[in-house]
Amino acid sequence: MAVTAKALFFDVFGTLVDWRNSIACEAETALKPRGIALDWPAFADAWRGEYQGALEEVRAGRMPFCKLDVLHRRNLEITLGRFGVGTLGEDEKRDLNLAWHRLDAWPDVPGGLARLKRKHWLAPVSNGNISLMVDLARRNNFPWDAILGAEIAGDYKPKPRVYLAAAAAFDLKPQDCMMVAAHSNDLAAAAALGLRTAHLARPNEHGPGRGESAPSIQVDYAVKGLDELAEKLGV
Amino acid sequence: MAVTAKALFFDVFGTLVDWRNSIACEAETALKPRGIALDWPAFADAWRGEYQGALEEVRAGRMPFCKLDVLHRRNLEITLGRFGVGTLGEDEKRDLNLAWHRLDAWPDVPGGLARLKRKHWLAPVSNGNISLMVDLARRNNFPWDAILGAEIAGDYKPKPRVYLAAAAAFDLKPQDCMMVAAHSNDLAAAAALGLRTAHLARPNEHGPGRGESAPSIQVDYAVKGLDELAEKLGV
Numbered sequence: 001m002a003v004t005a006k007a008l009f010f011d012v013f014g015t016l017v018d019w020r021n022s023i024a025c026e027a028e029t030a031l032k033p034r035g036i037a038l039d040w041p042a043f044a045d046a047w048r049g050e051y052q053g054a055l056e057e058v059r060a061g062r063m064p065f066c067k068l069d070v071l072h073r074r075n076l077e078i079t080l081g082r083f084g085v086g087t088l089g090e091d092e093k094r095d096l097n098l099a100w101h102r103l104d105a106w107p108d109v110p111g112g113l114a115r116l117k118r119k120h121w122l123a124p125v126s127n128g129n130i131s132l133m134v135d136l137a138r139r140n141n142f143p144w145d146a147i148l149g150a151e152i153a154g155d156y157k158p159k160p161r162v163y164l165a166a167a168a169a170f171d172l173k174p175q176d177c178m179m180v181a182a183h184s185n186d187l188a189a190a191a192a193l194g195l196r197t198a199h200l201a202r203p204n205e206h207g208p209g210r211g212e213s214a215p216s217i218q219v220d221y222a223v224k225g226l227d228e229l230a231e232k233l234g235v
Numbered sequence: 236m237a238v239t240a241k242a243l244f245f246d247v248f249g250t251l252v253d254w255r256n257s258i259a260c261e262a263e264t265a266l267k268p269r270g271i272a273l274d275w276p277a278f279a280d281a282w283r284g285e286y287q288g289a290l291e292e293v294r295a296g297r298m299p300f301c302k303l304d305v306l307h308r309r310n311l312e313i314t315l316g317r318f319g320v321g322t323l324g325e326d327e328k329r330d331l332n333l334a335w336h337r338l339d340a341w342p343d344v345p346g347g348l349a350r351l352k353r354k355h356w357l358a359p360v361s362n363g364n365i366s367l368m369v370d371l372a373r374r375n376n377f378p379w380d381a382i383l384g385a386e387i388a389g390d391y392k393p394k395p396r397v398y399l400a401a402a403a404a405f406d407l408k409p410q411d412c413m414m415v416a417a418h419s420n421d422l423a424a425a426a427a428l429g430l431r432t433a434h435l436a437r438p439n440e441h442g443p444g445r446g447e448s449a450p451s452i453q454v455d456y457a458v459k460g461l462d463e464l465a466e467k468l469g470v
Contacts, residue, residue: 069406121369131406134356134380145369147381151404169386171304171366 003220004178004233005196007170008116009125009148009163011181014205016124017103017136020044026099030092031085038083041207046082050075055127055156065154067129073097100128101135106202110141112226119235123148125166125179127156146170158189167195180229184216196220198229238455239413239468240431242405243351244360244383244398246416249440251359252338252371255279261334265327266320273318276442281317285310290362290391300389302364308332335363336370341437345376347461354470358383360401360414362391381405393424402430415464419451431455433464 013019023044031038054071057063076097080088088096113122122143124133127150137144146169150156153165167177174194181187182202191197197219205211215222223229248254258279266273289306292298311332315323323331348357359368359377361384368382381404385391388400402412409429416422417437426432433456440446450457458464 129406130381130404134405137380144381145372146365146379152387169365170369 002232002234003196005120005176007121007123007167007172007177008198009123009166009177009179009190009195011157011179011183011186012124012126012128012133012136013103014202014211015180015182015200016109016142017105017140018205019048019100019103020206022103023047023099026102027096030096030099034087036085038085043079043083045206047072047075047079050078059156059159065150065156067131067151068127069097069100069129069132072100098135101132102139103136105136105140105142108225108227112230113143114141115230116226116233116235117143117145119233121145121170123166123170125149125157125162127162158186160189160193163190163193163195178220182212184212187215187219188217191217191219198223198232200224200226200229237467237469238431240355240411242356242358242402242407242412243433244358244401244412244414244425244430246392246414246418246421247359247361247363247368247371248338249437249446250415250417250435251344251377252340252375253440254283254335254338255441257338258282258334261337262331265331265334269322271320273320278314278318280441282307282310282314285313294391294394300385300391302366302386303362304332304335304364304367307335333370336367337374338371340371340375340377343460343462347465348377350465351461351468351470352378352380354468356380356405358401358405360384360392360397362397393421395424395428398425398428398430413455417447419447422450422454423452426452426454433458433467435459435461435464 010016020041024040027043028040054075058065116122123146124144125148129151130147133147148166148169150162153162155161167174178196178198179187179190180198180200182200182205187197187199198221199215199219201213201224203211203213221229221232245251255276259275262278263275289310293300351357357379358381359379364386365382372379383401383404385397388397390396402409413431413433414422414425415433415435417435417440422432422434432454434450434454436448436459438446438448456464456467
């Protein structure tokens with residue numbers, strides 16, 4: 001019998017939205033009029049490059065939980081410094097930091113989620129904070145049933161409590177939930193707790209040819225887009 | 236200048252859904268085939284009558300926070316006992332308890348929320364748990380941006396932290412949020428924290444003519460339906 005699940009939990013950065021091109025474009029829009037010329041995709045990569053280290057401070061208990069917006073801001077300061085950009089005011093930095101609220105979805109996502117919603121409960125289980133998830137949902141028509149993830153769990157993936165808090169919020173056992181992500185480590189953490197897993201290939205997440213085109217672990221489904229996942233789930 | 240707010244927070248039981256007629260109907264559907272004949276609206280009133288007392292156990296710290304589903308179940312046992320219904324099995328009681336997940340909206344609500352969503356972030360700030368809110372949203376087409384309220388706050392209204400946690404989740408100051416409710420005590424608690432307030436009249440919540448047809452405190456808006464609220468907010 002085909003593997004299925006009542007709820008589908010989605011990773012967001014990289015899996016549903018193209019953070020790299022969106023951040024590169026946002027940085028260029030914000031900084032180029034000030035006469036700043038950078039390698040914009042490299043700036044996006046560098047900003048994102050501080051991500052796991054910042055999360056690890058919280059996961060390891062060296063820092064109390066705070067919203068991802070706060071960590072993004074800390075990482076922005078580091079990244080601006082590294083690229084020699086020292087002239088931005090507070091308002092400009094605050095607005096640039098909100099670039100993460102204005103990411104664009106990969107093309108298959110809005111239609112795919114609408115289709116999947118017919119038979120499944122849908123929620124982001126992302127490290128992004130609730131307000132960030134709402135902005136992305138409004139921008140890209142993500143039809144979430146609820147916003148779950150790091151902020152309701154008070155910790156960051158891949159810590160077990162983030163997946164377990166999401167299942168508990170929906171009154172479901174882990175095996176009635178499926179984690180959908182473009183990253184094998186996210187899926188490995190979910191699978192270890194009993195969740196079902198679907199790997200969604202995003203081979204260009206980190207630039208052309210630099211992304212997971214296939215999972216490096218065993219998963220229930222490996223697909224190239226959300227319509228293919230819907231077909232496998234019989235939606 | 237007209238009072239407005241980026242986010243609208245909604246009370247749900249009584250304000251958006253007609254719990255009394257829905258619960259009376261669910262109880263009749265569940266129990267009548269077993270030869271049980273009761274005054275069904277009185278059964279609904281009695282079940283709901285245990286509500287504030289149960290919440291107060293949590294609010295006062297005599298009981299740790301648990302989902303409203305758990306309190307509803309405790310209150311169901313009390314109510315079945317009071318009405319002399321002693322023959323239900325575990326599965327039947329579990330299903331009857333989920334009647335609170337199957338409440339019907341007042342007629343103005345689905346269209347009114349869709350209209351309000353064009354300009355405002357919308358969330359329930361209810362004492363109902365997340366899964367209950369999702370079931371009501373799917374049944375009645377409530378287009379929530381996120382599910383906020385008691386479960387993310389870990390306490391029950393009208394405790395301040397429930398309203399403040401909702402505003403914080405949306406990165407908003409209290410004055411940028413408006414609480415919409417059919418109950419003056421809910422609005423009074425929100426107003427004391429700086430939230431804006433809208434009273435939605437539900438004069439028949441507790442039966443014909445037994446509901447708040449007008450607020451007993453000063454509010455920013457007092458309306459008869461969500462379309463009237465949308466007009467006042469210029470949506």
